Amino acid sequence: MPQPWYNTRPAPVFMTVFYCFIVLIQAGVWVAQEGFEQARFGDISILVFLNICTVALLMFVxxxxxxxxxxxxxxxxxxxxxxxxxxxxxxxxxxxIVHLLTLPMFKEYALVFGIWVYSLQLRTTDYFLSK
Structure with missing residues (x-):
């Protein structure tokens, strides 16, 4: 008898998916409230606006x-x-470099780096092979 889907995944996978979903929601709220207006009036460049949207979508995907x-x-x-x-x-x-490392965005990037390393570690287990 096959196991339920929630018993076949480690807890950090659920936490990672939840974090990625939260990042998407935060980016969506920012785009709806401030980001689109800032890009439209030229307060931020369209490149930065698209980068934020792309990073959030890549995280979610x-x-x-x-x-x-x-x-x-x-x-x-x-x-x-x-x-x-x-x-x-x-x-x-x-x-x-001390100033750069104290910015909140670099702490978030450190978390994304940890998620990436974790996804690489899952390759050494049978996580991607078992369905």
């Missing part, structure tokens, strides 16, 4: 793929990390 046991989830997480860090670093005017 990566979470869904991890939940669905697809190995491509690691690629989504690393792309989200690369896009987010690249735009954030390019917009920084500070030369101090």
């Amino acid at each position: 990566g979470g869904l793929m991890l939940f669905a046991r697809k190995k491509g989830s690691s690629l989504c997480f690393v792309l989200a990390l690369a896009l987010g860090v690249t735009i954030s670093v390019s917009r920084m005017g500070s030369d101090s």
Whole structure:
């Protein structure tokens, strides 16, 4: 008799999917309340606006793929990390690495890095092989 779907996934997978869903909701609320208006009036560039939307979508898709046991989830997480860090670093005017590491966005990127490493560790187990 097959096990229920919730018994076949480790708890960190559920936490990762939940975090990715929260990131999507936060980005959606920001786009609806402030982001679209800021991009429309030129307060932020359209590139930054699209980057935020893309990173949120990549995180969400990566979470869904991890939940669905697809190995491509690691690629989504690393792309989200690369896009987010690249735009954030390019917009920084500070030369101090200490200042950069204290910003909240880099703490979130550290969490995304941890999720990516976790998705890579799942490749060494039979998580992606078992259905």
